[in-house]
Amino acid sequence: MNSALQAVLTILIGLGGCISYFYLSNLLxxxxxxxxxxxxxxxxxxxxxxxxxxLFLFPAIFALxxxxxxxxxxxxxxxxxxxxxxxxxxxxxxxxxxxMFNEPKFWEAMxxxxxxxxxxxxxxxxxxxxxxxxxxxxxxxxxxxxxxFMPMAIxxxxxxxxxxxxxxARPIDQAQxxxxxxxxxxxxxxxxxxWLTIPFWNNFFLMxxxxxxxxGFAMVILSAALRGIPEETVEAAIVDGANPFQIFFRIxxxxxxxxxxxxxxxxxxxxxxxxxxxxxxxxxxxxxQVLANYMFDKLFRANDWGIGSASxxxxxxxxxxxxxxxxxxxxxxxR
Amino acid sequence: MDNIAGTKSSLTxxxxxxxxxxxxLWLFPTVGLFVSSFRTADQIATNGWxxxxxxxxxxxxxxxxxxxxxxQQGALYVIEGxxxxxxxRPVDEATVSAWGTSSRDxxxxxxxxxxxxxxxxxxxxDDAGNYRMEGPAEFTGRRGERVFVVATxxxxxxxxxxxxxxxxxxxxxGMVNAFFSTMTVTxxxxxxxxLIAAFAAYALAWMDFKGRALLIALVVGLxxxxxxxxxxPLLKLHLAIGIGKGYLGVWLAHTGFGLPMAIYLxxxxxxxxxxxxxxxxxxxxxxxxxIFTKIILPLSFPALASFAIFQFLWTWxxxxxxxxxxxxxxxxxxVMTAQIVDLLGTRGGNWEILATAAFVSIAVPLFVFFAMQxxxxxxxxAGSVK
Numbered sequence: 090m091n092s093a094l095q096a097v098l099t100i101l102i103g104l105g106g107c108i109s110y111f112y113l114s115n116l117l118x119x120x121x122x123x124x125x126x127x128x129x130x131x132x133x134x135x136x137x138x139x140x141x142x143x144l145f146l147f148p149a150i151f152a153l154x155x156x157x158x159x160x161x162x163x164x165x166x167x168x169x170x171x172x173x174x175x176x177x178x179x180x181x182x183x184x185x186x187x188x189m190f191n192e193p194k195f196w197e198a199m200x201x202x203x204x205x206x207x208x209x210x211x212x213x214x215x216x217x218x219x220x221x222x223x224x225x226x227x228x229x230x231x232x233x234x235x236x237x238f239m240p241m242a243i244x245x246x247x248x249x250x251x252x253x254x255x256x257x258a259r260p261i262d263q264a265q266x267x268x269x270x271x272x273x274x275x276x277x278x279x280x281x282x283x284w285l286t287i288p289f290w291n292n293f294f295l296m297x298x299x300x301x302x303x304x305g306f307a308m309v310i311l312s313a314a315l316r317g318i319p320e321e322t323v324e325a326a327i328v329d330g331a332n333p334f335q336i337f338f339r340i341x342x343x344x345x346x347x348x349x350x351x352x353x354x355x356x357x358x359x360x361x362x363x364x365x366x367x368x369x370x371x372x373x374x375x376x377x378q379v380l381a382n383y384m385f386d387k388l389f390r391a392n393d394w395g396i397g398s399a400s401x402x403x404x405x406x407x408x409x410x411x412x413x414x415x416x417x418x419x420x421x422x423x424r
Numbered sequence: 425m426d427n428i429a430g431t432k433s434s435l436t437x438x439x440x441x442x443x444x445x446x447x448x449l450w451l452f453p454t455v456g457l458f459v460s461s462f463r464t465a466d467q468i469a470t471n472g473w474x475x476x477x478x479x480x481x482x483x484x485x486x487x488x489x490x491x492x493x494x495x496q497q498g499a500l501y502v503i504e505g506x507x508x509x510x511x512x513r514p515v516d517e518a519t520v521s522a523w524g525t526s527s528r529d530x531x532x533x534x535x536x537x538x539x540x541x542x543x544x545x546x547x548x549x550d551d552a553g554n555y556r557m558e559g560p561a562e563f564t565g566r567r568g569e570r571v572f573v574v575a576t577x578x579x580x581x582x583x584x585x586x587x588x589x590x591x592x593x594x595x596x597x598g599m600v601n602a603f604f605s606t607m608t609v610t611x612x613x614x615x616x617x618x619l620i621a622a623f624a625a626y627a628l629a630w631m632d633f634k635g636r637a638l639l640i641a642l643v644v645g646l647x648x649x650x651x652x653x654x655x656x657p658l659l660k661l662h663l664a665i666g667i668g669k670g671y672l673g674v675w676l677a678h679t680g681f682g683l684p685m686a687i688y689l690x691x692x693x694x695x696x697x698x699x700x701x702x703x704x705x706x707x708x709x710x711x712x713x714x715i716f717t718k719i720i721l722p723l724s725f726p727a728l729a730s731f732a733i734f735q736f737l738w739t740w741x742x743x744x745x746x747x748x749x750x751x752x753x754x755x756x757x758x759v760m761t762a763q764i765v766d767l768l769g770t771r772g773g774n775w776e777i778l779a780t781a782a783f784v785s786i787a788v789p790l791f792v793f794f795a796m797q798x799x800x801x802x803x804x805x806a807g808s809v810k
Binding site: 103104107108115142143145146148149150156157158159160163167216219220230238242243249250251252253257266267271305309310362368369381384388401402404408416419423 | 451626656737792
């Protein structure tokens with residue numbers, strides 16, 4: 090219970106600190122530094138308006154700088170150095186990278202990550218689109234949507250447990266308690282399979298977990314986009330005699346193309362960072378390694394900060410096209 | 425929408441059917457875990473959870489009462505009782521369909537048949553499990569006779585797993601401790617970023633200053649920076665400035681990682697508030713601080729709620745940040761997600777423990793999800809649709 094007390098105290102100190110920082114710094118600006126009265130009132134008001142945004146922004150900029158911007162550069166630096174026993178660092182050039190590129194486990198992680206990048210966003214978006222289109226047409230669609238959306242609230246670890254039960258295998262002479270094996274045996278399979286240990290295919294059994302979680306996200310966003318389509322276009326197509334499939338693929342999908350792209354890239358980023366599912370279900374064994382888990386392995390099991398940082402930089406490199414694209418879109422919107 | 429032109433789609437039933445199928449498919453995994461958490465270890469091992477709601481046929485190995493309980497009736501020694509009885513009282517309404525006295529042929533006899541045991545003793549079992557064993561000589565030995573039974577038992581769900589996991593005195597699996605750790609991590613990590621982000625978002629939405637566009641672009645860029653990059657540098661920093669591993673470190677980390685999303689969501693929302701309100705307030709002489717606290721903050725409640733739910737779900741479900749910044753060698757501060765991963769390693773086959781532990785950790789986010797779904801959806805839409 091000591092920690093609970095500490096938590097309450099932190100909330101109070103954190104919130105109190107924030108509030109008093111904002112309040113007092115504004116007070117200081119208005120009443121002491123730039124008083125909006127006296128001979129220089131006009132100049133002081135202008136000056137206060139110049140300073141105030143930065144007072145509002147300072148805590149956020151500070152936190153963003155320390156917790157996100159600085160680590161990018163520090164990780165880059167660490168990936169180019171080696172830790173010397175007994176403390177201190179030594180410039181290592183690209184040796185961490187070359188060492189990593191020579192590891193088969195790294196290329197296994199790369200290959201699997203590419204598979205994840207293709208399968209998960211595609212499958213989630215496709216299922217999401219299907220669910221969005223279908224649920225929008227029926228009266229109980231709202232309930233259906235929230236049930237398909239529900240896995241979103243479940244942690245990756247929780248999902249890993251849920252799906253491990255599905256993939257569970259028992260010896261042939263016992264009743265199967267994993268659904269997949271029960272179906273497999275019922276359909277005439279000869280012996281229960283350990284699905285998570287079958288190289289290559291086990292990747293897809295892991296991906297299934299993320300698809301299951303992300304479909305709801307895709308569905309919610311695409312369903313809003315589908316509802317935003319002007320009705321006239323659909324009506325015109327019906328008048329012209331289009332069938333429901335033509336309406337969907339020729340009229341609706343082209344109009345929500347940008348939203349599909351946004352959903353796709355969002356899921357892509359989640360995929361690149363996927364860690365918990367692999368860590369909890371196979372821990373990268375049986376050729377299921379992915380980059381994020383490879384990195385965690387290097388950092389905290391092999392204790393090799395150089396290669397760990399190098400693999401983190403690879404993840405950053407893979408994310409950066411999306412980063413640039415997002416920033417450009419945001420700037421276009423601002424104009 | 426397809427009914428507009430007066431053509432009622434003939435595919436309606438197909439739509440209903442496919443949605444029902446899709447929902448069933450998506451719900452099935454979670455229901456499996458949920459049902460399993462209410463079954464005993466034996467039940468889980470005996471058959472799939474989907475059979476838990478129906479009577480199941482099981483092969484059981486039971487024993488008659490020990491010879492101590494025999495009574496003498498005339499020339500016969502008799503042991504009577506019910507095979508399913510525990511401590512002398514009948515437990516469930518199982519139905520025997522066949523039984524036997526040898527493990528080689530467990531279904532040798534129908535209920536009501538009389539079987540020769542040995543030394544002239546006979547045994548009979550009826551379909552409710554009542555048996556009568558009688559013999560000319562006194563029964564000896566410490567334990568009763570083994571009886572193999574093929575029985576249909578009614579479905580039975582129990583709270584036993586939850587009681588063991590949460591309330592039993594020897595709480596070996598530490599879920600309660602982990603539950604409070606998770607709470608301790610989550611609440612400050614949700615509350616603190618909101619305030620910081622709200623001020624920044626207001627400045628970015630409604631204040632004019634040089635470099636505003638650049639800052640917004642920076643926030644959008646930081647939205648996608650993988651937090652993997654931040655692990656080592658920040659752990660190094662925390663160790664160097666004396667925060668070390670602990671709650672303070674994990675709160676700060678979650679605050680930092682949550683900020684881009686918070687600022688982005690809140691700025692988009694605030695920028696959409698009507699300009700008139702803010703300019704009128706300025707004309708009336710309100711300071712920026714007053715405008716923010718008296719007008720913007722209350723009006724932004726939906727966006728604040730959206731972000732709060734996101735951050736709550738994310739911090740509650742997080743494993744990586746907690747593993748790196750919080751959990752030290754003593755393991756005192758382990759969170760539920762980490763605890764479950766440990767259980768997966770040490771108790772991989774004990775589904776009754778795993779399922780219950782997982783469900784304890786899932787229950788709170790699920791409740792929040794269903795209670796606040798409206799805000800969650802709104803936040804998602806504001807965060808993604810361009």
